[in-house]
Amino acid sequence: MAVGDANPIYDVETDHEYDGIREFDNPLPAWWLWTFVLAFIFGIIYWIGTQSMSYQRSEEQYLSHKAEMAEYQQAMAAKSVNEEELVAIAQDPAAVAAGREVFMTNCKSCHLEHGEGQIGANLTDAYWIHGSSPKEIWSTITFGVPEKGMPTWGPVLGDKKVRELYAFIATLKDTNVPGKEPQGVDASGAPPAQ
Ligand code: HEC
Incomplete structure (x- = not known):
């Protein structure tokens, strides 16, 4: 059987054809799926690590x-x-x-x-x-x-x-133009009367 030929046992052809190219409806290769799953798991662990550990502490320090x-x-x-x-x-x-x-x-x-x-x-x-x-x-x-x-x-x-x-x-200073309400304290440290 030549490369690219259908394996009659499990190759099922999809029903579309683009520019003369036809596809089998086969599952993705297991090794390829595993790289995806492992990258996903690594991503979660890495995210938890950076959120909770030294990375954040160093930002606070900075x-x-x-x-x-x-x-x-x-x-x-x-x-x-x-x-x-x-x-x-x-x-x-x-x-x-x-x-x-x-x-x-x-x-x-x-x-x-x-x-x-x-x-x-x-x-x-x-x-x-x-x-x-x-x-x-x-x-x-x-x-x-x-x-x-x-x-x-x-x-x-x-x-x-x-x-x-x-x-x-x-x-x-001390021209007392009506405008924004007083904020802070006066020279004696007293806040504005309410
Ligand atoms: C984008 C808006 C903005 C501009 C422009 C601005 N200020 Fe202010 N300024 C503020 C704000 C808001 C506060 C109050 C800060 C606070 O609540 O601590 C303030 C507070 C101050 C204070 C202190 C007042 C206090 O009660 O202690 C001084 C003095 C002052 N500004 C001077 C200036 C001078 C001089 C300029 C121009 C060179 C200027 N501001 C331009 C927004 C501005």
């Missing part, structure tokens, strides 16, 4: 190291700004005007024109989520609060513009 590193960098950078310099720049009308311009371009969309807040916090009330000292405000602008939707502006705008922004925001 994230916690990353958070530590970010905290460290913020602490180092915050040390390098000088509170007196920030207080001085807030007295400089040219810096305030420059800061106002940067604010209208980059911040108005979330904090609105008068700083009264919408998506972003109200910058005109006495209550601050991340602190109201010059260094704290500088730090919030520089590093942002990415998980709360406040972008990280330091690398985008550069330190000069961040300082000018601080100067402008210092003029908004």
Whole structure:
């Protein structure tokens, strides 16, 4: 019997023919099916392994190291700004005007024109989520609060513009424009009265 000839004992022909090609309706070879079954079983074991074991632990480790590193960098950078310099720049009308311009371009969309807040916090009330000292405000602008939707502006705008922004925001402080409800605490650490 030549290769390709039907074996009359078990070869049953399907009833279709495409371009002259006809097929037998035979089962798949057992060895081939086993590679499929074994790959499937291996896949399940591998999936359970990666979900429950060291792989995940190493991701947690990575994230916690990353958070530590970010905290460290913020602490180092915050040390390098000088509170007196920030207080001085807030007295400089040219810096305030420059800061106002940067604010209208980059911040108005979330904090609105008068700083009264919408998506972003109200910058005109006495209550601050991340602190109201010059260094704290500088730090919030520089590093942002990415998980709360406040972008990280330091690398985008550069330190000069961040300082000018601080100067402008210092003029908004305590202007109490009605807008977004107060969030955070005031200078004495008290939350807004309900
Ligand atoms: C995409 C929206 C968005 C933009 C744009 C944005 N902010 Fe914010 N901002 C936020 C949000 C949201 C918060 C509140 C973060 C929180 O809840 O911790 C915030 C908080 C702040 C705070 C802290 C307020 C507090 O109570 O401590 C300051 C300061 C601030 N933004 C300044 C700026 C400046 C300056 C710019 C422009 C360079 C800017 N923001 C642009 C969304 C934005």
